[in-house]
Amino acid sequence: MDLDxxxxxxxxxxxxLEQLVKRSRLSPDEVDRLVDLYERVxxxxxxxxxxxxxxQLVMGLSNLLARARRRAGAGRAFVWGDLLRFFTRSFPASLYLMRRWWILTGLAWIGLxxxxGGYLVAHPELMVRxxxxxxxxxxxxxxxxDYYSSDPARSFALRLVLNNAWVAAQCIAYGVLGFPTLSVLLSNCYNVAFTGAVMVNHQRAGLFFGLILPHGLLELTGIFVAGGVGLxxxxxxxxxxxxxxxSSMAHVGRQSLGVVLGLVVLFAVSAVLEAFITPSPLPSFARVAIGAVVWLAFLYYALVVGRAAAATGATGDLDAEDRGEELISVD
Structure with missing residues (x-):
């Protein structure tokens, strides 16, 4: 073999490979490239x-491969570090910077x-139709x-996560056009209003709010966030x-994708509440209190932790932050 x-x-x-090994931080693509070069070398x-x-050459390449193997492990640690950064900086910053959109969406939804519901209660003849x-x-x-205990709690919770994540994804994806997002929100609003009106007309308002509030405070807030981000x-x-x-659409679109991922965790928490707390034998005030505490914790996360993260320059647009772009607030 001609060694030269x-x-x-x-x-x-x-x-x-030597250059990648020396870098203090690697992106996921660079980690993949490092692993590929490690196998080739x-x-x-x-x-x-x-x-x-x-x-001498064998020793040098062996040393390079040993360092590359350690660096690949550090690259995998970077992925976990990036995940931590997402939940401590990017996601709460997105929630905070878009707070006016989802708070106003929530207030409009609740008011409507x-x-x-009040109109249906005042006109019960409409319910017969x-x-x-x-x-x-x-x-x-x-x-x-019975809906809240119709299935085993674990499978029920999983179904709730998937359903709510799908509704949220629709709200955000349809946001490009605007009106479909409003349609999803209005449909959800009508279903809750109709059910509440039926229960109130049959003197079961306590049961209605006692069952919907423990999980609904957090779950509906997640829907409001998705609707606000879509708008x-x-x-x-x-x-x-x-x-x-x-550029504006790309920036907000990247923020929106991060919000969808973060909302999956929020809906997982609300699903646990709905599957295990809502149908539990606890008194109504205790179930509602648990839901309220979790909901207030989310508001603290979005508005207080989010404000602190935004103050450091985080926006939820990871791509722009990684490139060091000058970021423009979406307030």
């Missing part, structure tokens, strides 16, 4: 050893739900309460501000 020719053919990859070392071994008296009575007597995405191209329309 072999070195010339592959030395560029060795130098690239390992093959090169085997060929050199079996052909015309050069002790009470208006619709939406269900037979027997169906409405069955909803009051059994269906509404913010729509507004990003309607009124892009200092950015171009494409």
């Amino acid at each position: 020719a072999y070195i010339d053919a592959h030395s560029e990859q060795w130098r690239e 390992g093959t090169h070392l085997s060929v050199i050893r079996s052909g015309s071994p050069d002790p 739900a009470f208006v619709l 939406l269900g037979t008296p027997a169906e409405l009575q069955r909803l009051v007597d059994h269906d509404f309460e 913010r995405l729509f507004w990003s191209w309607v009124a892009p501000g200092a950015r171009t329309r494409m």
